[in-house]
Amino acid sequence: MSAERPPAKVGTGFASGGATTDNVDSWKTSFPCTRAEAEAIDAGEIAIDAVLMTTEEIEDDRERWRLDAYTETEPDAAMIAAFRALVPSAAAVAPVIEALTAEDWVAMSQEGLEPIAEGRFVVHTSAHPVSPPAGGRAFLIDAGRAFGTGHHATTSGCLKALDAMAARDFASIIDIGTGTGLLAFAAAHLWPEARIVATDIDPAAIDVTRENMTANGIAGIDLIVADGALDPAITAGAPYDLVIANVLAGPLVSMAPELAAIAAPRATILLAGLLETQRAQVVDAYSVCGCTLTGAEIRGDWTILTLTAGAERYVPTKPIDPKGRDGWALDI
Template sequence: MSADAIDSWKTSLPCTRAEAEAIDAADDLAIDAVLMTTEEVEDDRERWRLDAYSEHRPDDAMIAQLRALVPSAAGIDPVIEPLTAQDWVAMSQEGLEPIVEGRFVVHTAAHDVPPSAGGRAFRIDAGRAFGTGHHATTSGCLAMLDRLEGQRFTRIIDIGTGTGLLAFAAAHLWPDADITATDIDPAAIDVTRENAALNGVVGLELIVADGALSDAITARAPFDLLIANILAGPLVSMAPEVVAIAAPDATIVLAGLLETQREAVVAAFGACGCALAEVDRRGDWTILRLTAGATRYVPTTPPDPKGRDGWALDI
């Protein structure tokens, strides 16, 4: 193939944040393309973009599918770009500058930077529809974990691990802890395993699980640090089962919720005996730290699976 041969195609349409969130949360959109959403103007609800990467030039059917995902773009022609023989995943990363949260640096292959003295860098490449750590909720979780470094945790779980980034950060902060990373999507666990090898992270227990009460998870409970960077709906419906695997007085870090959804999430966990300890607001997004009750919580009703679809957000 010559250097300027067409290798793949990129199709772009504007969208709103609500449309982007719906796309990110969907399990299977049955579109023969890799979809990525990007915030074009920080904290602007209307200025987002949908990019679809495909091996073949998009036909009318694919364009119609993409339009159905972003009705706000009605009447706007999609931008269709041929990509030459460059890796389209690498191209998508070129604009992602490294982020620094506390002692952590998160970067892609295109921006390899060393951490500061005593810090830790993680390479998380965009691909397979998972994030890179640049989402405000994930970076906020990194900052929250960094502030907890002085506390002692021995059994940690990252629910909805996505790329594995938060589990990796926990492994760096508490190297002697027993750490479990779970996700509803087997592909996410595959990605986490690959990223762990790439970053030299060892000793994680990786589990594919729908919810928090699978036998593989409960056998490792109770946990004294629980991390769930998912979505507000699943956080509310899963609150009883998440708290059920928490040790007395455990620390629970929750993210993936908008500030407008904070009250509902806090109320759901409050009903299970948890108390709000810290709030970190980043634009429209909010990261919460709660403390479990002094006695082990036992759910009185079976878990409600409603709203779990697409609960892995990290990205």
């Protein structure tokens, strides 16, 4: 459980931790929220330059999550109101506002992130260096601007799934929503001769992946900023015989036709970021596109799915308009 911090007043130039406006690098505004609210948050809902992050404060407790909004400027009343509107359960709750220094960011990013091991892979931060197991690989992934340090059940579950596929042969691999690049790095270790593409809708995530490639001595992964799988740079490289997408259930459902369309016949499709309660809707969306569920692992409330594409390459029955993906939206 995250440690509780006393509330700080807005506009004083001070916040918990004793930072002053002279050395403040950014601001963090926090509200409690529920898991349902956390999953529904869309940064596009607010016209504020902010980074939004949600955290599970107590494992498997649906009501004990937290929204953290990071801004470069001290939050004013309008900002606070916009953040509060994202989490209706916190309508009567005073926000916790903290002024952060650059040193605070480093400390927060590494706090509590002990190395994790999945199969032949170990993932660690620079604060906790480790050696890889015999025949395995250690990845240095510092927490920061992108999702995917390996500590969340969805990412670690994908690492385990990839490790279990090691004896298979994949020549063309794509990681949709790559975050830190970790899953693409694992694929590169397992299939060094494969052509590997890593994409993300967030340019910052691609920058982070590029930095992590350098830090881990990895080369040869093609990096693409793209929304979904419709970008010409992605479709030109299709078909892929391993498609990885660790995002959220809603995008997984809405992107089912386009992910199926870039998959080779009998390709393996690894999906994560969905709750077990959302499994049926995700599986149904891919079944419509000729994909068959071949494996699933439940980790707490989360589920990692392995599917196999149809015997013939899927051709969408109608043109896919990324602006019209709402028609495929998850029913939650």
